[in-house]
Amino acid sequence: MKSAREFSPSITWANFFHDYLQDLQAKDLLRSLVPVQAAALPRAIVDGKEVILFSTNDYLGLASDARLKRAAASAVEKWGTGSGGSRLISGNLSLYAELESECAKLKEAEAALVFSSGYTTNIGVICSLAGPDDLILSDQLNHASIVDACKLSRSTVLVYPHCDTEAVGSLLKANKPKGKTLVVTDGVFSMDGDLAPVPELLQLCRRHGALLMVDDAHGTGVLGPRGAGTLEHFGLEPDGVIQVGTFSKALGSLGGFVACKAVEARYLVNKARSLIYSTALPPAVLAANIEALRVVKEDTGLRFRLKKLTRQMKKGLSSLGFSVSDQPTPIFPLIIGSSREALRLSHYLFDKGVFAPAIRPPTVPRGQSRLRISLSAAHRQEDIDRLMGVLSRYFRRGA
Numbered sequence: 160m161k162s163a164r165e166f167s168p169s170i171t172w173a174n175f176f177h178d179y180l181q182d183l184q185a186k187d188l189l190r191s192l193v194p195v196q197a198a199a200l201p202r203a204i205v206d207g208k209e210v211i212l213f214s215t216n217d218y219l220g221l222a223s224d225a226r227l228k229r230a231a232a233s234a235v236e237k238w239g240t241g242s243g244g245s246r247l248i249s250g251n252l253s254l255y256a257e258l259e260s261e262c263a264k265l266k267e268a269e270a271a272l273v274f275s276s277g278y279t280t281n282i283g284v285i286c287s288l289a290g291p292d293d294l295i296l297s298d299q300l301n302h303a304s305i306v307d308a309c310k311l312s313r314s315t316v317l318v319y320p321h322c323d324t325e326a327v328g329s330l331l332k333a334n335k336p337k338g339k340t341l342v343v344t345d346g347v348f349s350m351d352g353d354l355a356p357v358p359e360l361l362q363l364c365r366r367h368g369a370l371l372m373v374d375d376a377h378g379t380g381v382l383g384p385r386g387a388g389t390l391e392h393f394g395l396e397p398d399g400v401i402q403v404g405t406f407s408k409a410l411g412s413l414g415g416f417v418a419c420k421a422v423e424a425r426y427l428v429n430k431a432r433s434l435i436y437s438t439a440l441p442p443a444v445l446a447a448n449i450e451a452l453r454v455v456k457e458d459t460g461l462r463f464r465l466k467k468l469t470r471q472m473k474k475g476l477s478s479l480g481f482s483v484s485d486q487p488t489p490i491f492p493l494i495i496g497s498s499r500e501a502l503r504l505s506h507y508l509f510d511k512g513v514f515a516p517a518i519r520p521p522t523v524p525r526g527q528s529r530l531r532i533s534l535s536a537a538h539r540q541e542d543i544d545r546l547m548g549v550l551s552r553y554f555r556r557g558a
Contacts, residue, residue: 186498187497187498187499187519188498188519188520193205193206194206200212200537201213201215201220201535201537203514205509205514208512209512211512211513211514211538211542211546212514212535213513213514213515213532213533213534213542213546214514214515214516214532215533215535216407216408216409216533217409217537218377218381218408218409218465218534218535218536219380219409219410219411219454219461219462219465219535219536220411220461220535220537221412221454221461222411222412223411224411224454227411227451227454228447229450230446230447230450231444231446231447231450232443233446234442234443234445234446235442235443237442238252238254239442240441240442241438241441242439242440242441243439244438245435245436245439246434246435246437247428247435250438250439251439252439252442252445254442254449255273255439255445257449258273258448258449258452259271259272259273259416261449261452261453262416262418263418265385265386265387265452265455265456266388266390266397266402267387267391267397268419268420269420269421269424270418270419270420270421270424271416271417271418271419272417272431273414273445273448274414274415274416274417274433274434275413275414275415275438275439275440276413276414276415277374277403277404277405277414277415278304278415279415279433279434279437280403280416280433281304281307281308281403282307282308282311282432282433283427283431283432283433284308284401284403284417284427285308285309285311285312285341286311286312286431286432286433287426287427287430288312288370288372288401289309289312289341290312290314290338291313291314292314292338293312293336293337293338293339293341294315294316294334294336294338294339294340294341295309295314295316295317295340295341295342295343296317296318296319296327296331296341296342296343296369297309297316297317297318297319297343297344298318298319298322298343298344298345298348298355299318299320299321300321300345300348300351301343301344301374302345302349302374302376303522304374305343305345305374309343317330321348322353322355322356324356324359324360324363327360327363328363331363331366331367331369339369340368340369340370341369342363342364342369342370342372343372343374344357344360344371344372344373344374345374345375345376345377346375346376346378346382346388346389346390347375347376347377347378347381347382347389347488347490349377349490350490350492350522350523351490351492352489352490352491352492353484353486353488354378354486354487355373357371357390357393357395358393358395361395361400365399370399370401371399371400372400372401372402373389373390373400373401373403374403375390375404376405376407376415377408377409377488377490379404379405379408379409379410380408380409380455380462381488381489382488385455385456386409386455386456386462388402388404390402392487397418401417401419401423402417402418402419403416403418404416404417404418406444406447406448406451410448410451410452410455411447412444412447412448412451413440413444413448414440414445414448461536462536464536465489465534465535465536468489468538468540468543469488469489469534471543472489472491472534472543475543475544475546475547476491476493478547479550479551481493489533489534490531490533491531491532491533491534492529492530492532493529493530493531493550494527494528495517495528495529495530496526497526498520498528501517501518501519501528501529501530502517502519504553505517505530507549508530508546508549508550508553511549511552512545512549513546513549515530515531515532516530517529517530518531532546
């Protein structure tokens with residue numbers, strides 16, 4: 160028998176890392192972290208260069224809003240910088256109760272439960288709701304956190320074609336699990352900006368006794384008269400729906416939440432491992448989240464401005480020959496195709512002072528690399544005009 164010192168593996172760890180990164184490089188899929196310094200949003204210093212951001216999820220511009228800054232600073236002075244423990248031990252600061260009450264009001268639900276991020280919310284909720292005897296139907300373009308949660312749940316997972324309600328109906332009829340059935344979808348799909356057919360999905364779920372979960376990360380704060388999200392946009396009551404939201408997009412901060420029935424919230428407190436075993440959010444984050452919900456409720460002008468800019472962006476892109484959907488979201492996918500061409504366009508824009516990173520597989524399907532252009536209420540008309548000018552020059556020169 161060889162000793163540990165004499166053992167020679169077929170591949171070394173050093174070679175494994177090197178080969179993996181080299182393969183990504185050859186496929187134009189290698190990624191790296193780029194330093195960003197905030198200026199006056201939507202402007203920023205990226206890798207030492209001043210640019211206009213067209214890649215933010217800060218749809219209402221609240222991440223740099225003075226009202227949220229004051230709330231966070233005040234909480235630091237009063238509470239300190241950390242929570243000191245998980246929520247079930249000593250970290251459940253009284254700020255949580257106020258925040259969850261406001262989340263429930265926004266989503267018109269009985270209760271809400273706050274997690275440390277949108278990712279951990281999806282992991283905790285899906286793995287708590289479904290197990291080995293259960294069935295999950297998941298949209299083909301759902302966020303990676305949903306995909307990972309479905310796998311971790313050990314449920315039978317059937318992926319249906321994107322937004323195909325006919326396929327969902329057929330799968331519900333043909334598959335009768337030993338346990339429960341959960342249908343999971345994004346409310347707004349982050350890479351395309353399109354909306355899930357929530358009314359039809361909810362009707363199917365009620366007909367077949369399934370539970371519908373809508374991850375409304377990119378709809379919360381943006382859609383609906385009150386900014387309540389996708390369900391409000393469609394005029395739907397939340398009965399029979401688990402709603403997930405985040406504070407890290409339009410609400411300008413950090414954390415995730417689920418809005419649901421009170422009994423479901425109590426169940427998740429006792430079941431969701433990503434809640435039970437995570438340190439609670441810092442008081443500054445909780446206070447900023449509370450303030451963000453107040454701003455969304457009272458400052459309706461932010462959504463009005465975002466809608467106006469969205470219309471202007473659609474008009475500009477259409478004038479350049481891009482196919483623009485009639486969706487109400489501030490997300491615009493400029494699908495280029497190959498990863499290399501998407502990188503070339505992104506680099507060209509960066510040289511001209513516009514920051515819109517190329518989105519490549521596995522974030523999007525192979526052959527659908529793109530620039531994901533997104534708007535914030537902090538943008539101005541001249542920012543859109545500048546983007547249109549740079550895009551026009553790029554395609555006119557045949558780059």
